[in-house]
Amino acid sequence: MSTLHLRLLLLGYPDLKARLEKEGKPEVNDYPAILARDPADLKADPEFASQDFGEVEEGWNRKQGDYAPANAVKRVQWVRRWLRDKPEKEIVVVAQGNILRYITEGQRAGKPSANAEVRKYIFASDSDEEALVVSLGTEAQIGEMALTSSSHKFRH
Secondary structure, X not given: OOHHHHHHXXXXXXXXXXHOXXXXXXXXXXXXXXXXXXXHHHHHOHHHOOOOOOOOOOOHHHOOHHHOHHHHHHHHHHHHHHHHHOOOOXXXXXXXXXXXXXXXXXXXXXXXXXXXXXXXXXXXOOOOOOOOXXXXXXXXXXXXXXXXXXXXXXXX
């Protein structure tokens, strides 16, 4: 989770601060704008002083090894199983579109999305290994539907 997403979660869902679990999983591409910060930097930032980063692994933000974009499918299957196995019945996931598309579609689907959306999903099964999800639809959105930055290749 980048600091942008952590700020959004803390401002938009203040009641979840105490329950925020630090299972930081970075995005599925390596654009510099969305590289997250080292756990030591996060711990030292006064803005996040109330948060426990004890479970955030060193190197999670380097996008290498288990966190490399090439391993997104495996990592997302783990995330979906982790979410499904939580005791809570309703869970808020705040992340960038790329990882959300992997969570919900199993890949970079290249589907249009809005700048910000609230979507509702349920798990297809309580026991399948992939922990696939089924959409119940979009409940709210900000901005028009459009392809995202990772839906096409940038020219550098």
